Amino acid sequence: MEKLAKDGAHPDFFVINCIDPRNGADLVFDAQPGQQFIHSQMAAIIPPYNANRQCEVGASLSYAIDTKKIKHLIVMGHSLCGGVSALVDGTSDHYIDSWTKMAGQAKTAAKTKVGANDHTVLQHETERQVVIMSLRNLMEYPMVKKALQEGRLTVNGWFFDMEKGTLHEYNPATKAFKQLNIVPPVVQDNNICIYPRPPKSPPGIAP
């Protein structure tokens, strides 16, 4: 922290995750202080871009992409997500309901794909569809769009399977998630972790 306070932080990664304390990006990636920007919001839902409405994620994205020049943007959903449960099952909580219903199209896409007879299957599929929807919405934010066009940013949708401890990356070309082979981070002499395998943009996402 002393070094970070003196030199500042220059992370390459920006991770948007759910507020669930079991899936924080610092925990999942075993990250060190200053290594990544983390933006937490329920179910990692990215609202559709609206030029007339200021939202916190827009400010965070603008700072991280245009000022701090991050290279990799990741939206990460997870299994057993309470926010997605609220979306699937409905909730009487006004605040949660008004937030999760922004991902209504993800629920519809999941129902179309797997039906609604098996609740567990529908929950699993909706969790993944929320990542896909959020990824699509992210692409509409002007700072993301511009950085992609300039070839200085990758954008990926990841899913953390909490029970198995595995990470899965969405590939728009195959419209499927594929498990990532994560290698352990390397700890340097200065105690800063680096990841030998930076996330690669799947086809269709890379500029």
Ligand SMILES: [Zn+2]
């Ligand atoms: Zn969650």
